[in-house]
Amino acid sequence: MQPANLSADRQAEIRRRISPAYDPAILVSAGSRLMELLGRHLESVQNREGPVLNWRPPAENLAAAGETLAAPAGPLAEIPDRFEELARLVLAHGQNLHHPRYVGHQVPASIPLAGLFDALGAISNQVMAVYEMGPFVTAVEKVLVEQLGMRIGWPAGTFAGFATHGGSLANLTALLTARNVALPRAWEQGLATAGNPVLVTGADSHYSIARAAGVLGLGTEQVVKAELDSRRRMDPVRLDTLLRRLRDDGRPVIAVAASCCATPIGAFDPLPEIAEVCRRWNVWLHVDAAHGGGALFSDRHRSLLVGIDQADSVVWDAHKMLFVPALCAFVFYRKAEHRFDAFRQSAPYLFDPAAPGGADFDLGLQTLECTKRAAALGLWGAWSVFGPGLFADLVDLTFDLTRKLHQLLTEQPDFTPLHEPQCNILAFRYLPVELAGAGPAEVGDFQLALRRQVIESGDFYLAPVKLDGVGALRVTLINPLTTLQDLHDLLNTLRRHGREVLHAVDILK
Numbered sequence: 001m002q003p004a005n006l007s008a009d010r011q012a013e014i015r016r017r018i019s020p021a022y023d024p025a026i027l028v029s030a031g032s033r034l035m036e037l038l039g040r041h042l043e044s045v046q047n048r049e050g051p052v053l054n055w056r057p058p059a060e061n062l063a064a065a066g067e068t069l070a071a072p073a074g075p076l077a078e079i080p081d082r083f084e085e086l087a088r089l090v091l092a093h094g095q096n097l098h099h100p101r102y103v104g105h106q107v108p109a110s111i112p113l114a115g116l117f118d119a120l121g122a123i124s125n126q127v128m129a130v131y132e133m134g135p136f137v138t139a140v141e142k143v144l145v146e147q148l149g150m151r152i153g154w155p156a157g158t159f160a161g162f163a164t165h166g167g168s169l170a171n172l173t174a175l176l177t178a179r180n181v182a183l184p185r186a187w188e189q190g191l192a193t194a195g196n197p198v199l200v201t202g203a204d205s206h207y208s209i210a211r212a213a214g215v216l217g218l219g220t221e222q223v224v225k226a227e228l229d230s231r232r233r234m235d236p237v238r239l240d241t242l243l244r245r246l247r248d249d250g251r252p253v254i255a256v257a258a259s260c261c262a263t264p265i266g267a268f269d270p271l272p273e274i275a276e277v278c279r280r281w282n283v284w285l286h287v288d289a290a291h292g293g294g295a296l297f298s299d300r301h302r303s304l305l306v307g308i309d310q311a312d313s314v315v316w317d318a319h320k321m322l323f324v325p326a327l328c329a330f331v332f333y334r335k336a337e338h339r340f341d342a343f344r345q346s347a348p349y350l351f352d353p354a355a356p357g358g359a360d361f362d363l364g365l366q367t368l369e370c371t372k373r374a375a376a377l378g379l380w381g382a383w384s385v386f387g388p389g390l391f392a393d394l395v396d397l398t399f400d401l402t403r404k405l406h407q408l409l410t411e412q413p414d415f416t417p418l419h420e421p422q423c424n425i426l427a428f429r430y431l432p433v434e435l436a437g438a439g440p441a442e443v444g445d446f447q448l449a450l451r452r453q454v455i456e457s458g459d460f461y462l463a464p465v466k467l468d469g470v471g472a473l474r475v476t477l478i479n480p481l482t483t484l485q486d487l488h489d490l491l492n493t494l495r496r497h498g499r500e501v502l503h504a505v506d507i508l509k
């Protein structure tokens with residue numbers, strides 16, 4: 001049964017109730033307070049005041065976040081106060097990526113103005129799926145795809161691409177296209193008669209590659225790990241042998257997914273050699289350049305990605321090394337003809353074949369998302385305001401600082417860098433004399449316990465990693481405000497906390 005129609009009085013009462021939620025004056029008042037607050041916050045965080053991570057256990061944050069939902073709505077005049085109070089709460093208990101002592105996961109101290117462009121898209125709710133819902137932001141995305149694709153090395157007009165919500169979704173979409181190209185009936189018929197296909201990837205590739213295999217119906221057990229060389233890069237010679245064996249076994253290969261760079265130590269796979277092997281066996285080459293793509297802006301570091309133009313598909317996260325807020329990731333296809341191969345569906349209630357330009361501007365035809373936020377607005381804004389030289393500078397500064405950290409670690413008797421950095425990711429261990437003679441498991445456990453103590457203290461934020469099963473410390477220098485002095489301080493902080501951890505763990509007892 002339908003509910004009875006609202007009376008005119010009741011309608012008017014509801015309209016009165018919702019009016020503050022849409023009141024532009026309230027937005028202006030709350031917005032100017034937010035800008036003041038964020039300005040002061042960034043200033044203090046960037047000056048290294050206060051902790052990096054505001055650590056407290058999940059239960060405490062759950063209670064605080066839930067409490068505000070239960071609070072009664074206040075009077076109209078108090079809305080800006082209430083807004084500010086909530087904004088302060090978020091900042092007081094968050095992670096401070098702009099703190100120069102944030103050296104953790106691959107999420108940057110984002111360019112603050114890029115965030116303002118995101119806010120512009122969010123507040124006016126510019127969305128995509130069809131061009132007519134977000135005409136200008138669709139154009140923004142298209143011009144960025146063109147510019148970034150040319151940096152990959154492809155001639156204008158020959159390739160295609162789009163932005164999507166993160167590198168994991170980007171990898172999934174590109175690999176779905178690869179699957180549909182390798183197995184042209186899989187979209188309609190599934191994989192029952194597909195002959196047990198596999199996905200080949202490096203042993204260090206990001207988990208989203210194996211996850212994609214699960215989602216695509218291949219099964220994660222059909223992910224064949226290509227062996228790595230001594231620098232943890234995919235070994236093309238052994239890849240060649242592997243592809244020969246798979247061919248002899250009659251196993252269809254969906255794609256070879258290379259990494260530029262892989263997450264654990266930032267190793268860049270040798271693309272020219274891998275591309276040659278893929279051509280020999282007629283296999284789709286996918287390059288996950290979620291992290292390393294940014295190096296294409298740098299004259300000093302572009303050579304890390306030599307050969308990327310030979311990939312059939314590429315993933316590149318702007319919310320990593322192009323320093324824009326999450327999420328903004330791109331998928332590219334070298335041949336524009338593949339742009340509709342991921343999804344083959346019609347939706348007459350949405351896509352209008354009569355629209356001018358039609359399919360190429362209705363980006364929902366190419367993405368998993370239907371409604372999609374204007375993900376590329378922050379990148380477009382930052383690029384337009386500061387120019388592309390900013391991205392080159394950010395890459396050069398952070399990569400250079402990582403090499404300096406490597407040098408510093410090499411000079412310290414109680415630290416061991418575990419590889420030479422190719423970019424701004426570096427794994428290492430702290431090995432105080434007390435650990436002499438300890439086995440790999442104890443050494444690894446100590447690194448992880450030490451990291452936990454340091455991040456909860458708020459002194460620094462760094463990431464964990466396990467290499468060949470043994471725990472280690474891992475930094476990504478992804479805040480251009482971090483200095484060499486901060487890195488000296490990081491080592492001393494690890495020593496200081498290390499003493500406490502050593503007293504608490506079994507090995508010294």
Ligand SMILES: Cc1ncc(COP(=O)(O)O)c(C=O)c1O
Nearest residue numbers: 106166167168206261263288290
């Ligand atoms: C190499 C690589 N690929 C993919 C991803 C996943 O990207 P996202 O976090 O945007 O989903 C990451 C994340 O760190 C990564 O390092």
